[in-house]
Amino acid sequence: MLIWVVASIVFLAIRCVPGDPAELLLSQGGAAPDPATVQQLHEQLGLDRPISVQYVDAFRRLLHGDLGHSVQDDSPVATEIWQRLPRTLELIAAAALVALTTGLPAGLLAALRRGGLFDRTASWVAAAGLAVPVFVVGTILVLVFAQGLHWTSAGGYVPLAQAPGRHFALLAMPAMAIALGLFATVFRMTRTAVLDVSMRDYVRTARAKGVRHHRILTHHVLRNALIPVVTVLALNLGTLLGGTVLVEYVFNYPGLSGMLVDAVSARDYPEVQGIVLVISILFVTLNLLVDLLYGLLDPRIRQTVRQA
Amino acid sequence: MKRPNPIPVAVVAAIAMLAMAVPFLGLANPTAMSIAHRMAPASAAHWLGQDEYGRDVLSRLLWGARVSLSVAAASAAMACLLGTAMGLAGGYLGRVAELLALRSMDVVLCFPPLLLALLVVTLFGPGALTLIPVLALVFLPGFVRVVYAGVLSVRSQEYVDAMRVLGAGRLRIMLRTILPNIAGPILVQLSLAAAAGVVLESGLSFLGLGVLPPAPSWGLMIAAARSTMTQAPLLLLWPCLALSLTILAMNALCDALRDAVDPHRAPGRRPRRLPSLLTPGLLMAPAPLLDVQGLTIEIDTPAGPIQPVRDVSLGVVPGETLALVGESGSGKSLTGLAIMGLLPSVARIAGGAVWVEGRDVLRLEEGELRRLRGNRMAMVFQDPLSSLNPVHRVGSQIAEAIRAHRSLSDHAARDRVLASLRRVGIPDPLRRARSFPHELSGGMRQRTMIAIGIANDPKLLIADEPTTALDVTIQAQVLDLIARLKQEHGMGVLFITHSLPVVAEIADHVAVMYAGEIVEQGTAAEVLTHPLHPYTTALLRSAPAEDGSLPDSIPGTVPLPHQLPTGCAFAPRCQHRTAACEVARPALLTAHPGHTTRCIRWRELAGAPTRQAVA
Numbered sequence: 067m068l069i070w071v072v073a074s075i076v077f078l079a080i081r082c083v084p085g086d087p088a089e090l091l092l093s094q095g096g097a098a099p100d101p102a103t104v105q106q107l108h109e110q111l112g113l114d115r116p117i118s119v120q121y122v123d124a125f126r127r128l129l130h131g132d133l134g135h136s137v138q139d140d141s142p143v144a145t146e147i148w149q150r151l152p153r154t155l156e157l158i159a160a161a162a163l164v165a166l167t168t169g170l171p172a173g174l175l176a177a178l179r180r181g182g183l184f185d186r187t188a189s190w191v192a193a194a195g196l197a198v199p200v201f202v203v204g205t206i207l208v209l210v211f212a213q214g215l216h217w218t219s220a221g222g223y224v225p226l227a228q229a230p231g232r233h234f235a236l237l238a239m240p241a242m243a244i245a246l247g248l249f250a251t252v253f254r255m256t257r258t259a260v261l262d263v264s265m266r267d268y269v270r271t272a273r274a275k276g277v278r279h280h281r282i283l284t285h286h287v288l289r290n291a292l293i294p295v296v297t298v299l300a301l302n303l304g305t306l307l308g309g310t311v312l313v314e315y316v317f318n319y320p321g322l323s324g325m326l327v328d329a330v331s332a333r334d335y336p337e338v339q340g341i342v343l344v345i346s347i348l349f350v351t352l353n354l355l356v357d358l359l360y361g362l363l364d365p366r367i368r369q370t371v372r373q374a
Numbered sequence: 375m376k377r378p379n380p381i382p383v384a385v386v387a388a389i390a391m392l393a394m395a396v397p398f399l400g401l402a403n404p405t406a407m408s409i410a411h412r413m414a415p416a417s418a419a420h421w422l423g424q425d426e427y428g429r430d431v432l433s434r435l436l437w438g439a440r441v442s443l444s445v446a447a448a449s450a451a452m453a454c455l456l457g458t459a460m461g462l463a464g465g466y467l468g469r470v471a472e473l474l475a476l477r478s479m480d481v482v483l484c485f486p487p488l489l490l491a492l493l494v495v496t497l498f499g500p501g502a503l504t505l506i507p508v509l510a511l512v513f514l515p516g517f518v519r520v521v522y523a524g525v526l527s528v529r530s531q532e533y534v535d536a537m538r539v540l541g542a543g544r545l546r547i548m549l550r551t552i553l554p555n556i557a558g559p560i561l562v563q564l565s566l567a568a569a570a571g572v573v574l575e576s577g578l579s580f581l582g583l584g585v586l587p588p589a590p591s592w593g594l595m596i597a598a599a600r601s602t603m604t605q606a607p608l609l610l611l612w613p614c615l616a617l618s619l620t621i622l623a624m625n626a627l628c629d630a631l632r633d634a635v636d637p638h639r640a641p642g643r644r645p646r647r648l649p650s651l652l653t654p655g656l657l658m659a660p661a662p663l664l665d666v667q668g669l670t671i672e673i674d675t676p677a678g679p680i681q682p683v684r685d686v687s688l689g690v691v692p693g694e695t696l697a698l699v700g701e702s703g704s705g706k707s708l709t710g711l712a713i714m715g716l717l718p719s720v721a722r723i724a725g726g727a728v729w730v731e732g733r734d735v736l737r738l739e740e741g742e743l744r745r746l747r748g749n750r751m752a753m754v755f756q757d758p759l760s761s762l763n764p765v766h767r768v769g770s771q772i773a774e775a776i777r778a779h780r781s782l783s784d785h786a787a788r789d790r791v792l793a794s795l796r797r798v799g800i801p802d803p804l805r806r807a808r809s810f811p812h813e814l815s816g817g818m819r820q821r822t823m824i825a826i827g828i829a830n831d832p833k834l835l836i837a838d839e840p841t842t843a844l845d846v847t848i849q850a851q852v853l854d855l856i857a858r859l860k861q862e863h864g865m866g867v868l869f870i871t872h873s874l875p876v877v878a879e880i881a882d883h884v885a886v887m888y889a890g891e892i893v894e895q896g897t898a899a900e901v902l903t904h905p906l907h908p909y910t911t912a913l914l915r916s917a918p919a920e921d922g923s924l925p926d927s928i929p930g931t932v933p934l935p936h937q938l939p940t941g942c943a944f945a946p947r948c949q950h951r952t953a954a955c956e957v958a959r960p961a962l963l964t965a966h967p968g969h970t971t972r973c974i975r976w977r978e979l980a981g982a983p984t985r986q987a988v989a
Contacts, residue, residue, distance in 0.1 A: 075481065197622035199573050201580050201593075202614045205600055213604050268763040270716055271755060275775035275826060276748030279740075285774070286763055309488045312577050316600075327581060330492055338493070345489055365810040366764055 074121075124339075133343070134336035136329075143340040147322065151344065153223065154321035157313070158306050160241035162299065165248035170295070172249075173256025174288065180261065188253060195250030200309075204243040204316035211239065221317035240317040244310065248302060255298045259291035266290070293363050300356040304349050378634035382626035389620055390447075393440040401433040405588045422612055425598065431609065434590040435616055441591050442620070445502055446571030449509035454564050456510070457517020462548045464518065465525025475522065479515040487512045491578060500583045509574055513567040520563045524556030558635035565631050569624035576617055592617045662731075663866040664690040664713065664751075664834050669726035671708055671717065673935075680935035681724065683708050684890045687962075688868075690834065693860055695867040697877040697898070699913070700887035703932055706870045707756070709887075710836045712736075713868070714753050715743045730834060749779040752832040756839035756870075758819035762811035768822050769795075769807025775829045794825040799851055817848040824852065831863055838870045853880055874917040878902055886910050889932055889943040892962065896969035906971035906980065909944045942972070950979055 127134065133143040176185040211217045221240075226233045263269065264287055272282045311323035322341060329337035415423045422431040464475030485493065494508045528534060529552065537551050578584030579593030587594055595613035603610045671683040683705040690696045698706045711717050713728050715735055728735050730751050735743060755761040763771060772791045776782065782790070788807075795803035798821040811819055820840060827835055837856065841849040857880060859865050869880060877884055881898040886909065894907040905911045915926040930947035939945055941956035948955065954974060962970045965977075973979070 193622060193625065194618070196625055198614075198618040199576055199621070201577060202596060202618060205596060205603070205610065206614065208600075209603050209607060209610065265718070267755060267757060267760040271761045271823075271826070272763070272774070273716055273744075274714055274747055274753045274755070275778055276744050276746070277774055277778045278744065281774075281778075285766070289765055290763070305486050305488070307486050307489070309486060311488055311492065312580065315581060326489070326492060327583075330495065330583070342485070342489065342493060346485060349486055364765060366812050 128343075133340035136334055136337050143336050146325065146337070147340055147344055150320060150322045150325050153319070154307075154310055154314070154323060157237065157240055157244065157310055157319065157321060158303060160237055161244035161248055161306070162303055164241060164245035165252050166299065168245075169249045169252025170256050173253045173295075174260055174283070174291075176253070177257045177260035177264070178283075185257075189257075192250035192253045195246045196254075198246070199312075200243055200247055201312040201316050203246050204240065204313055207239050207243055208316065221319060223318075223320050236317075236319075240310075240313045240319050243313050243316070244306065248299070248306075251302055252295060252299055255295045256291060259294045260287055263287050263290045293360070296359060296363060297356065300352065300359075304352050307345050307349055307352070378627075379630040382623055382630045385623040386627045389439065389623060390443060392436065393443045396436045396440045399436070401430070401436060404429060404433040404437040404590045423606075423608065425595070425609055431612055434595060435592075435612055438590040438592045438595060438613065439616065439620070441502065441585055441589060442572050442575050442593075442617075445505050445509070445575045445585070446568045449506045449571050450513060450564055450567035452506065452510035453513035453517055453567055454560065457514050458521050458553075458560060460514075461518045461521025462525060462552065465522045466529060466544065466548055466552065472522075475518055479518045482511065482515050488574070488577070491574060492583065495578065495583045500578075500586055502585045502589070505575060505578065505584050509571050512574065513570065516563055516567065517560070520559050521556060524559055525552055528552050528555045562628065562631045562635055565624065565628045569621060569628055572617070572621055572624065663692050664688075664868065665729040666709070666713065667727045667729075669709065669712060669728060670724045671705070671712055671721050672724035673721045675936065677936050682721075682890050682935050683712070685726070686887070686890075686892055687726075688885050688892065688895065690866040690868055692833065692864045692866050694882040695856075695860060695869050695880050696883045696885060697869045697871060697881035698885050698887060699871060699874065699877055701872060701932055704887040705890040706887050707838050710753060710838050710868060710870050713836060714747060714751065715740075716747075716753070745779070748775050748826075748832070749830045750832055751834040751836065752827040752830070753836040754823050754827040754838060754840045756842060758816070758823045759811065761823060762819060764811055766810075767807065768809050768811060768814065771811075772807075772822070772826050772829055775826045779830055790829070794829045795822075797828070798822070798825045798855060800825070817844050820844055820848075820852065824855065828859055828865075832865065834866050834868070835859075836868045836870070839872070840869075841871075841873070841876060849876075856880065874902070874914060886913070889938065890935065891943060891972065892970075893944065893972040894970065895962075896966075900966070900969050904980075906965050906969065906976040907944075907973045908948045908950050908979065912947075942974075950975055 124134070133147065135142055136146065172188050176182075176188050179185055208221070212221075222236055224232045224236055269282060269286050272286045277285075309323075310321055311327055313319065314321045314324040315327065322345070326338065326341045326345075328334075329341065409427065417423070422435065425431055425434065460475045460479075463471045465472070482490065490512055491508045494511065495504060498504045498508075534547060534551055537547050542551075575584055576591070576593035576596070579591040580597045581593075582597065585591035585594060587598075592613045596610065596617070599606070599609040599613065666686060666688050669683060669686045670681055672679050672681050682703075686705070686709055688696060688698070698709065700706050708717065708721065712721075712723060713730070713735065715738070717723070723736055726736075730746065733742075733746070735746065738746070762768070766774075769788070769791050772794055773787045776790050777787055791807055792803045795806060800806050800818060800821055806814070806818065806822075811822070814822065824837075824840060827837070835856070840856075841852050844852060853876065856867060856869075860867055867880075869876075871877060877898065883896070884898050884901040885892050885895040886901070886907065887893070888909050894901060894905065894910045896906075901910060902914070905914060909928075912926075912928045916928055928947060933939060933943060933946065939956065941958055942948070942951070942960050945951045945955040952975065960972050960974045962972050963974070963976065964970050
């Protein structure tokens with residue numbers, strides 16, 4: 067239902083705005099295009115038909131998984147998306163993995179030694195991670211590791227099957243650039259949540275039972291602190307679905323978001339429409355998955371879901 | 375709302391003022407090119423050098439600040455105004471407005487923010503003027519939700535009802551009454567949006583989809599410097615630094631505002647245990663089970679240290695119950711927690727000693743203390759819903775207590791769990807063991823807490839108001855259960871309560887606490903029938919009488935810990951006070967062997983009539 071609304075809005079918004087894609091496509095070099103050619107392209111793209119017809123037609127094809135053809139080179143949009151989507155997802159997954167494996171232990175340690183040297187250092191790193199925009203991080207990484215130290219090339223992409231080592235070497239820098247900001251978020255949330263949970267009555271109960279310190283940390287503190295951390299991480303991952311644009315641009319990484327930027331500048335309606343649709347579907351699906359994960363983490367929610 | 379930390383406020387204000395003052399600083403024209411001086415290094419005329427078109431870097435940097443900040447501020451302000459209006463309307467104007475405001479925001483939230491911005495830029499073309507409504511749209515849902523949530527929590531408050539009764543119109547109520555009360559969260563959201571605005575503006579400009587060249591913008595400057603970064607890395611450094619420091623300052627401002635708005639975030643330091651500071655255990659031979667001598671607890675507050683428990687001495691022998699009685703805030707629970715070594719981190723032991731089975735628990739290593747807790751001594755807490763971990767099943771929480779002290783097979787542990795559930799009278803223990811705490815009734819949860827407490831047959835049980843939340847029949851069952859365990863296992867019980875009927879039913883000895891001190895102590899029969907302290911007398915009168923006559927309340931309230939009177943703590947509320955009572959703090963006097971009181975007039979008052987409410 068929500069997806070249908072999203073699709074409709076994208077469809078209508080694109081068509082309601084001034085600026086004719088056919089004219090834009092043909093007006094390269096600044097000269098006004100020949101009206102006859104424009105007319106021909108209109109017919110070819112189906113833009114001469116009433117909007118309602120275009121709308122129904124677009125949805126009928128959508129149900130068959132057909133997202134239309136690119137205005138630029140007439141290739142099927144779905145194929146192109148299908149090829150690029152896994153790359154963006156891999157990038158996000160790698161960044162999330164790094165952020166989680168560093169942010170969670172760091173947040174826990176900082177909360178346990180609150181006010182200590184590690185806490186202060188890590189809090190500053192996190193503050194910096196939140197303050198430096200991702201494209202600045204990316205640019206600095208390129209400057210230092212590619213231009214300065216020549217450890218890796220400045221960007222690009224190699225399929226995993228073709229050269230696994232090089233694939234991960236090229237993945238590392240963009241993933242790191244994203245992971246820094248994500249680390250900061252996970253770290254701060256973990257630290258706050260652990261401090262909060264440590265003061266709960268049930269942690270005191272566990273101590274009153276004589277449970278070992280280590281077990282209190284894992285079974286009581288961390289287990290409950292995980293709930294808000296997962297929420298925040300999931301929210302950020304959703305944002306990243308469209309937010310890898312900058313990183314993909316900096317590292318010349320051929321992901322989905324880069325394709326979107328190109329499509330935006332070329333006013334390639336079918337492509338923009340297809341990409342926005344796919345990302346929005348993923349976004350909504352991700353939110354649904356988070357709700358399910360919540361149920362696993364928090365039995366109180368499981369019950370209300372079952373009752374609903 | 376507290377005053378926020380002034381440093382980030384001052385820094386952000388300074389940046390904003392600088393941006394506003396840019397046109398009057400007499401800087402070089404930020405767009406004037408000079409190809410002859412391409413990438414010239416810093417000079418007297420151009421402090422930070424010139425860029426790839428020979429433009430002055432410092433001037434572009436400051437003009438860029440102006441562009442970035444005005445876009446961010448304008449979009450945040452726009453989103454704030456519109457979002458506040460929508461949130462207020464949604465929260466206060468009824469169903470249709472609510473549906474429209476919230477559902478439309480759900481749709482906006484379907485798009486990741488940067489994607490949404492890109493989509494709008496596609497449709498309307500890039501440029502600073504498109505950017506402002508684009509960013510405003512991205513920030514809008516945050517404001518609507520914050521305001522809506524705020525309105526929901528405020529609208530049913532009494533002062534809003536009062537305004538309605540006074541005949542104020544809806545608009546007036548919304549603007550004059552509700553809005554000021556949710557201003558704090560809106561302000562926080564505004565600062566968050568402004569900070570995000572700087573980030574998004576620079577990102578979009580970096581992609582060439584935001585501010586258009588040749589206008590200066592930090593994102594554009596970074597994008598341009600990228601192509602020449604090997605030759606002139608400084609060109610890259612300045613805008614990166616300016617951008618990052620601005621965002622850092624704005625983030626710090628957000629944190630400061632949030633801390634100021636949220637009263638729950640008061641920081642507290644964790645003091646270490648200081649066993650060496652305590653008076654060494656030279657006082658007297660410890661009683662068999664529990665012996666507390668001169669226990670004093672201190673808490674640091676912004677107004678200076680307070681002592682919510684002062685000089686408390688008490689003892690419990692096996693097979694007996696000592697009831698610790700007093701109003702809430704008298705220090706009963708803190709005393710119980712101190713015995714267990716579970717004081718909250720803000721509190722510390724300032725003096726005294728606690729022996730449990732002859733061991734000086736205040737000076738024990740944490741590891742040894744852990745082996746005692748839940749095993750030789752156990753505590754049942756007063757609020758079972760918050761004291762049970764919400765994410766673990768009841769059975770595994772009991773099993774955890776057992777397995778913390780003995781290694782058992784899964785099977786044996788399960789049998790013991792079921793046995794202890796049965797012991798506290800929980801029907802169908804097999805099913806209940808698999809329940810989560812929120813699936814149980816209040817009485818069941820309380821019995822689960824007791825099952826955890828007695829799982830290892832402790833010698834000493836500290837029960838903190840274990841029957842407060844229960845109805846009368848369940849309360850009787852719980853009291854019977856504790857009495858039975860006491861007889862069967864020779865368990866000693868420290869029973870913390872404010873209910874005198876409960877005391878009369880279970881206690882062998884009674885200690886009455888008032889404002890952190892024990893004011894009277896003796897056998898239950900003595901204290902309940904012949905109280906020697908006016909506070910005990912007043913407490914007995916305030917209990918519901920069995921003959922149905924109305925109880926007398928005690929006039930006045932318990933003094934706050936940092937405003938204790940110099941003399942007797944109860945003097946301000948005492949009918950029998952004399953000038954002597956207010957001079958010095960009275961000592962604990964022994965009236966009869968085994969019956970002590972902290973009243974200097976006990977002898978004169980002993981003849982005064984007392985109504986024996988509880989016999």
